[in-house]
Amino acid sequence: MEYFELNDGNKMPAVGFGTYKLTDPEETPNTVDAAISAGYRLIDTARVYTNEALVGKGIKQNGIPRDQLFVTSKVWISDNGYDKTKQAIDSSLEKLQLDYLDLYLIHQPYGDNYGSWRAMEEAQAAGKIKSLGVSNFPDYQITDLAQFNKVKPAINQIEINPWNQEKATVDYLKSYGIQPEAWAPFAQGYDHIFTNPTLSQIAESHGKGVGQVMLRWLFQRGIVSIAKSAKPARIKENVDVFDFNLSDDEMKQISELDRKEGVSADHTDPKTVLRLSKYTTNLNGLD
Structure with missing residues (x-):
């Protein structure tokens, strides 16, 4: 496993395993x-996914030493604010059966984020959280949060894939000392991305799968990726991306696939704010 160093000195695995929509009591x-x-050391979950207890059970079932694992969870909109976030952190730790979280994120850029951030800073000082970050925050909002609080976010987890490459945001985050992390790295399979001629040709030339090429492309851009699969063969394939390199020309070819279109809703759209505000933690996850 390769690692990226965060602005707080902690190291984060470059490729992670996502658990969104994994809610089956036996399968998860x-x-x-x-x-x-298979080699994953970064496990990503969230309070709104309603699977933290199942993820914790899987971690315990594996028996991996705690210091070899990097576990992420997130606070949902309905738990934003100082008091609720404090309770949400403790709840996540209890469900995951962990003494601390390696990374804790504000899941959406809505609600009382300043109150949540103060609770997260206190939890970090108490040893309950190693690194603090956010998800789906636009550049201006993450800058605002960073400039007026003691602890600067270490991560911004956003949608990044060949259809939606977020070049300007990635460059800004890096220049500002914040690690970009990609969710939906495969664009959720949208518009036949796994059979795209450019990606397929590059994959064939390396004897790799198209998914591996997309994850390698993110790694070479300095971006952490979170991929999800319930298929054992695909799980093994998605973590096996460190034994080949994409050439400058191949990186350029993938760069030219950018449509600047995400597969998720626009998080700056007021309609998205209204829609997501209706989801509470007793519902299945939503990104």
Whole structure:
């Protein structure tokens, strides 16, 4: 496994395993166990995914030493604010059966983020969280949060894939000392991305799968990626991306696929704010 160093000095695995929509009581622990056995060291979950207890069971089932694992969870909109976030952190730790989280994120850029951030800073000082970050924050909002608080976000987890490359945002985050992290690195399979001629040709030339090429492309851009699969073969394939290199020309070819279109809703659209504000933690996850 390769690692990126965060602005707080902690090291984060470059490729992670996502658990969004993994909620089957029997399948989820076994899938998390299999991912760790395949070589994943970054496990990503969230309070709104309603699977933290199952993810924790899978971690415990595997038996990996705690210091070899990097676990992320997130606070949802309905728990934003100082008091609720404090409770949400403790709840996540209890469900995951962990003494600390390696990374904790504000999941969406809405609500009382300043109150949540103060609770997160206190939890970090108490040893409950190693690194603090955010998800789906636009550049101006993450800058605002960073400039007026003691602790600067270490991560911004956003949608990044060949269809939606977020070049300007990635460059800005890096210049500002914040690590970009990609969710939906495969664009959720949208518009036949796995059979795209450019990606398929590059994959064939390296004897790799198209998914591996996309994850390698992100790694070479200095971006952490979170990929999800419940299939054992695909789980193993998605973590096996460190034994080949994409050439400058291949990176350029993939760069030219950018449509600047995400597969998720626009998080700056007021309609998205209204829609997501209706989701609470007793519902299945939504990104």
